[in-house]
Amino acid sequence: MKIALFVSGSIAAFKIPTLVSSLIKNGHEVRVAMTSSAKYFVTEKSLAIMSKHPVLTDENQFQNAEHVSHIELAQWAELALIAPASANTIAKLANGIADNVVTTTLLATNAPKIVIPAMNNQMWSSQQTQENISRLRKFNINVIEPEVGMLAEGYEAKGKMPEPSTISLIVENFDSSQFLKGKKILISAGGTKERLDPVRFLTNDSSGKMGTALANAAAGAGALVTLVTTKDLPTIPNVKKIFVESAQELNNKILENFSNTDIVIMAAAVSDYRVDHVANQKIKKTSPTAGLDLHLIQNPDILSELGQKKENQYVVGFAAETNDLVANATKKLEAKKADMIIANSVGGENKGFNSEDNEITILRHNQEPKVVSKMAKTQIAKIILKELL
Numbered sequence: 001m002k003i004a005l006f007v008s009g010s011i012a013a014f015k016i017p018t019l020v021s022s023l024i025k026n027g028h029e030v031r032v033a034m035t036s037s038a039k040y041f042v043t044e045k046s047l048a049i050m051s052k053h054p055v056l057t058d059e060n061q062f063q064n065a066e067h068v069s070h071i072e073l074a075q076w077a078e079l080a081l082i083a084p085a086s087a088n089t090i091a092k093l094a095n096g097i098a099d100n101v102v103t104t105t106l107l108a109t110n111a112p113k114i115v116i117p118a119m120n121n122q123m124w125s126s127q128q129t130q131e132n133i134s135r136l137r138k139f140n141i142n143v144i145e146p147e148v149g150m151l152a153e154g155y156e157a158k159g160k161m162p163e164p165s166t167i168s169l170i171v172e173n174f175d176s177s178q179f180l181k182g183k184k185i186l187i188s189a190g191g192t193k194e195r196l197d198p199v200r201f202l203t204n205d206s207s208g209k210m211g212t213a214l215a216n217a218a219a220g221a222g223a224l225v226t227l228v229t230t231k232d233l234p235t236i237p238n239v240k241k242i243f244v245e246s247a248q249e250l251n252n253k254i255l256e257n258f259s260n261t262d263i264v265i266m267a268a269a270v271s272d273y274r275v276d277h278v279a280n281q282k283i284k285k286t287s288p289t290a291g292l293d294l295h296l297i298q299n300p301d302i303l304s305e306l307g308q309k310k311e312n313q314y315v316v317g318f319a320a321e322t323n324d325l326v327a328n329a330t331k332k333l334e335a336k337k338a339d340m341i342i343a344n345s346v347g348g349e350n351k352g353f354n355s356e357d358n359e360i361t362i363l364r365h366n367q368e369p370k371v372v373s374k375m376a377k378t379q380i381a382k383i384i385l386k387e388l389l
């Protein structure tokens with residue numbers, strides 16, 4: 001993607017060369033424009049070297065007589081990323097003021113825009129800034145809320161720019177059509193842990209990558225996402241994460257959130273069994289030769305329960321199979337009363353559990369199975385969400 005990156009005057013600008021490097025690593029082409037006050041915090045040279053292009057500034061914008069540089073950049077851009085966006089640049093953007101190279105280019109471009117504010121907490125919460133932020137949203141400009149964290153002033157408050165790795169994740173997941181805007185999506189991810197004693201547990205190979213990829217892609221398309229997960233993987237700021245460990249905890253959190261959701265996707269690998277009694281102390285060997293019998297009882301089948309309880313919710317499950325993929329997954333679609341089952345092979349090389357890639361078959365009632373060939377889980381996630389729509 002062709003990304004025009006606009007850097008304005010906030011101390012967080014010193015992190016932008018790292019962001020440029022990360023965007024380029026992900027295969028994007030990046031061109032930078034910066035305001036004069038951004039130059040207090042990051043050099044034009046470092047941004048030019050990292051982006052491999054000259055940086056557009058107020059001083060050099062009219063150097064080239066053949067074309068008007070800011071209009072050229074405005075027309076070239078497929079995405080306009082404003083990071084960090086200072087209170088001043090936000091105010092200008094919200095009111096159509098075009099008095100420097102950044103604001104003129106932004107006024108001229110039709111590219112979708114993502115604004116990443118970074119400023120002092122009081123400047124952020126001021127009525128003026130908040131009003132400007134609402135105006136940006138009214139113009140369909142995407143604004144990422146700043147994080148709560150240590151500010152340059154030396155105290156913790158809301159105003160911090162997300163780390164470059166997070167901004168990069170936001171860009172990768174951004175869908176300018178915002179096709180899930182306002183939809184509430186509940187997603188589970190990761191393998192559950194069933195305790196045997198204080199230091200041991202039963203679990204499985206699930207990494208949580210597929211469920212987390214779905215959460216990020218859904219949030220990037222405008223959904224309000226709640227992710228109930230056993231794994232702490234990177235997510236974008238508007239994914240609300242709830243951490244759980246066991247199947248029973250997962251069950252409780254999913255049911256608590258179910259009535260207030262439009263779509264639920266059970267990507268978690270839920271342990272079917274748990275021990276009927278968790279030992280309070282570490283289980284000891286009773287003799288040098290004796291084995292150990294564990295009595296396992298069944299965990300609730302969460303997806304089946306959702307299938308029974310659903311009213312208007314659209315319920316999606318996964319089926320992890322080592323054999324007879326479509327036949328086994330079709331049985332789960334029927335038995336669990338799901339609306340969609342995403343079937344994937346596990347146990348093979350390089351797909352399913354723990355890998356970066358997946359190969360899936362989408363099953364729905366009265367529809368032919370749809371095969372999606374092997375690709376990155378981040379891409380698979382976007383395809384699944386489009387199918388849901």
Ligand code: CTP
Binds near residue numbers: 266269272300319321
């Ligand atoms: N699932 C669930 N609760 C369980 C077990 C599974 O909600 N106790 C959900 C999973 O999140 C997944 C779907 O059911 O969306 C199918 O999970 P899978 O492990 O493939 O199948 P099981 O129902 O456990 O059946 P089996 O292990 O016999 O294949």
